[in-house]
Amino acid sequence: MLTDFKGADHVYIACGYTDLRRGIDGLASLVQQQFQLDPFSNTLFLFCGRRRDRIKGLYWEGNGFILLYKRLESGSFQWPRNDTEARELSTQQYRWLMEGLSVEQPKAHRPVEGLSMK
Numbered sequence: 001m002l003t004d005f006k007g008a009d010h011v012y013i014a015c016g017y018t019d020l021r022r023g024i025d026g027l028a029s030l031v032q033q034q035f036q037l038d039p040f041s042n043t044l045f046l047f048c049g050r051r052r053d054r055i056k057g058l059y060w061e062g063n064g065f066i067l068l069y070k071r072l073e074s075g076s077f078q079w080p081r082n083d084t085e086a087r088e089l090s091t092q093q094y095r096w097l098m099e100g101l102s103v104e105q106p107k108a109h110r111p112v113e114g115l116s117m118k
Contacts, residue, residue, distance in 0.1 A: 002057055002070050003098045008044035011094045012037065013103075015083035018047035020056055024065045027058045035086040039065075045086070046097075052076035078102040 005011075014030070022030070028039040039045065045058045053076050057068035071085060078101055080087065094105040 002055075002068050005059075005068075007043060007061075008042055008059060010041070010043040011046065011089045012043060012086040013046045013080070013089060013097070014046070014086055015080040017050050017081070017089060018056075020047065020049040020054065022047075022056075024058065024067050027056065028065065031058065031086070034084075040116075045055070048077055048079040052079050055079075075100055080104075 012031075012035070014035070017075060018027075018030070027045065030047075031037050031039040031045050037043070038043075039058065040060045042060070047056045047058070048054070054069065054071040055077060057066075057070075059066045059068065079097075081101065087103075089097065089103060096105060097103050
């Protein structure tokens with residue numbers, strides 16, 4: 001379910017380490033207080049612990065929260081560890097993360113902005 005999650009308009013990851021002993025209330029509080037984001041929006045929030053082999057997802061479904069938990073049997077997630085902030089992922093970056101790749105692919109084509117025909 002988490003690999004092909006399509007219900008959210010946005011996906012944010014909490015860079016760095018998160019204590020995965022936190023439940024729904026603790027993670028929702030973290031989203032609201034530390035990242036100044038709305039946990040009640042149509043957004044999937046992802047958190048990763050120190051071991052990088054498990055993640056938790058928090059999603060508001062309109063009348064209650066869903067807490068998703070995924071543990072890899074082998075391997076680890078390529079989780080950004082250098083920040084203590086939330087980062088929004090594109091659909092492609094989310095797919096890379098779920099496939100075990102880094103969200104920053106050095107050889108991926110980057111979107112070009114600000115072009116015009118004069």
